[in-house]
Amino acid sequence: MSLNLNDKKAVVAEVSAQVALAQTIVLAEYRGIQVSHLTQLRAKARAQGVYLRVLKNTLARRAVEGTAFASLATDMTGPLIYSISPDAVAAAKVISDFAKTNDKLVIKAGNFAGKSLDKAAVSALASIPSREVLISQLLGIMLAPVSGFARGLAALAAKKEAEAA
Numbered sequence: 001m002s003l004n005l006n007d008k009k010a011v012v013a014e015v016s017a018q019v020a021l022a023q024t025i026v027l028a029e030y031r032g033i034q035v036s037h038l039t040q041l042r043a044k045a046r047a048q049g050v051y052l053r054v055l056k057n058t059l060a061r062r063a064v065e066g067t068a069f070a071s072l073a074t075d076m077t078g079p080l081i082y083s084i085s086p087d088a089v090a091a092a093k094v095i096s097d098f099a100k101t102n103d104k105l106v107i108k109a110g111n112f113a114g115k116s117l118d119k120a121a122v123s124a125l126a127s128i129p130s131r132e133v134l135i136s137q138l139l140g141i142m143l144a145p146v147s148g149f150a151r152g153l154a155a156l157a158a159k160k161e162a163e164a165a
Contacts, residue, residue, distance in 0.1 A: 008059060015063035018051045018084045024091040025069050026083040026110040026122055027076065030054070033104045038081075041105075045094045051084040052094070068114030075109035088112065089128050096126035 003011065019025070030038065045052035055063075057076040064070050085091035092110060099105045110117035112125060129137070 003056075011055070011059050012062050015053070015055065015060060015082075015084075019063055019067055019069060021086045022051075022069070022084045022091075023088045024083075024085050024110065024112045024125070025064075025072060026091045026095045026117075027072065027080050027108045028083065028095050028099065029078055029106045029108050030081045031079050031104065031106075033102060037102055041081075041094070041098050044098065045083065048090045048094050049085065049087060050090050050094050052081060053084075054079070054081050069111045071114075071116050072109060072111050078108075080108065081105075087131070089125060089130060092117075092122045092126040093130075096123050 042052055057078075057080065060076055060080075060082060061073045064072055083091040083095050085094075092112075095105070095107060099107055107119045107122050109119075110122040110125070117125065
C-alpha cells in the first residue's frame with residue numbers, strides 16, 4: 001500500500017527529527033528474515049533506546065539530506081532497516097549483536113558523527129563498551145591508588161598493634 005503525499009511528509013519529518021538527535025546511523029539489509037525475528041530485533045532496539053524502522057530509501061534520503069549523515073545516501077539501496085541512535089554505540093551494538101545470531105541480517109553501512117563506516121567499522125564500534133561500563137572502569141582506576149593506600153595503612157596499623165601486644 002503506497003503512502004499519499006501527506007503521509008510521506010509525516011514520515012520524513014519523523015525520521016528527520018530522529019536524525020537531528022542522532023550520533024550514529026546503521027543500515028542493514030534484512031532480506032529473508034522472518035517477521036518474528038524482526039519483532040525480536042525491534043524489542044531489543046526499543047530496550048536500548050534505538051529508533052529502528054524499515055523505510056523507503058527515497059524517504060530516508062530526504063530525511064538525511066543536508067545533515068552530517070548525507071553521505072549514507074549512496075548506500076541506501078535494497079530492502080534496508082535503519083537503526084538510529086543518540087547514543088554513539090547503541091545502534092551499532094543492536095544491529096551487530098543481532099547479525100551474529102541471524103546470518104540473513106547483513107550490515108551494509110553506517111555513519112558515526114558524520115564519518116562513513118563500512119561493515120568492519122560498524123562491528124568495531126559495536127565492540128566498544130557502553131558509557132556506563134566505561135565510567136565504572138574509569139572510577140575503578142581512579143579509586144585503585146586510594147584503596148591501595150588504605151590497605152597499606154590498615155596493614156601498618158595491624159603490625160603496630162601486634163608489636164605492642
